[in-house]
Amino acid sequence: MTTEIKLNTGRVFPDPDPKSDKHPIASGPCNIEGKEYRLAMWKAESKDGKVYYNVKFSEMQEKKPQEKEVVNDNIPF
Numbered sequence: 543m544t545t546e547i548k549l550n551t552g553r554v555f556p557d558p559d560p561k562s563d564k565h566p567i568a569s570g571p572c573n574i575e576g577k578e579y580r581l582a583m584w585k586a587e588s589k590d591g592k593v594y595y596n597v598k599f600s601e602m603q604e605k606k607p608q609e610k611e612v613v614n615d616n617i618p619f
Contacts, residue, residue, distance in 0.1 A: 547573040552581050571602065578602040 547553065552572025560567055566582035573579070584596045 547571050547578070549573055549576060552579075554581060554583060566598075572599070574599070 550573060553570040554568045555570045556568045557566060563584075567585050569580060569582040571578060572581045578601075579599045580602050582598045582600070585593065586596050587593055
């Protein structure tokens with residue numbers, strides 16, 4: 543399976559155990575007009591009982607490398 547997302551498509555993976563109602567039930571990467579986004583979905587219900595899904599697109603953020611602790615081995619004792 544390739545990890546490349548084709549232009550104007552995306553993938554959504556279910557979260558089998560959302561921690562609260564505020565956490566999405568599914569999320570994944572998508573590509574809109576050549577820019578990478580993250581898509582998140584929440585299940586909702588209208589006043590008349592119809593089920594629908596709210597979706598949110600947010601810009602994909604680069605994962606920052608963890609900073610390494612600087613150790614000074616030149617201590618004179």
